[in-house]
Amino acid sequence: MRAGVAAPDRIDAAAETPDVLAVAIALRWERPDLTGQLADHVLGVAEAAGDRDHWLRAAGWAVHARTATGDGRPAGAVSPG
Numbered sequence: 001m002r003a004g005v006a007a008p009d010r011i012d013a014a015a016e017t018p019d020v021l022a023v024a025i026a027l028r029w030e031r032p033d034l035t036g037q038l039a040d041h042v043l044g045v046a047e048a049a050g051d052r053d054h055w056l057r058a059a060g061w062a063v064h065a066r067t068a069t070g071d072g073r074p075a076g077a078v079s080p081g
Helices: 020-026 032-049 052-069
Strands: none
Touching (some): 020 052, 032 052
16 A cells, blocks of 8 residues: 555456356366356356356356366256256
8 A cells, every 4th residue: 555545445456247158168178177157156156146048158158167077968958858
């Protein structure tokens, strides 16, 4: 802090909401396991918000991550009914 400058009462660490899915996508080759965890988080948030488009994008990256780290079929399987 510079001399003569008052400290703010509140510090806003993130003026904008970070795009968690963009971070997940950026990590897809180096940390596919983390991509999966972040995509799962976004799935939950999108489902709670009723955001179908964001949910679908996150689901695709979750399947990608599971495929990169093992068998992606269970993550991509849809049960009938």
